[in-house]
Amino acid sequence: MAPAEAIEGTAGLFWFHYDLTGDVLYLRLMAARDAEAYGEEDDAGCVVLRAASDDRPVGLTIVNWWKRFNGTQGALPDSVNEIVARVEPGAERARHAA
Helix, strand or coil: CCCCCEEEEEECCEEEEEECCCCEEEEEEHHHCCCCEEEEECCCCCEEEEECCCCCEEEEEEECHHHHHCCCCCCCCCCHHHHHHHHHHHHHHHHCCC
């Protein structure tokens, strides 16, 4: 069996895709998943995705997510449930992004 390269799922109002090999977490509001968007880097080095139509936040991309927010001593997540539990704080941050 080949190891997984990505994990995808939902956490509340958000869809997520976690690239295990690149350590990149992509969050997107389910309601705006197909909306055209552009990204701009915030002060924390995350990319806030905004709807092209009205500039409202619709997602967040976090490079080095596991390393930055879950500690370097822990192993990579091994289940969708673990990812969801760890994604929820980032999803809340994306929801409140200004």
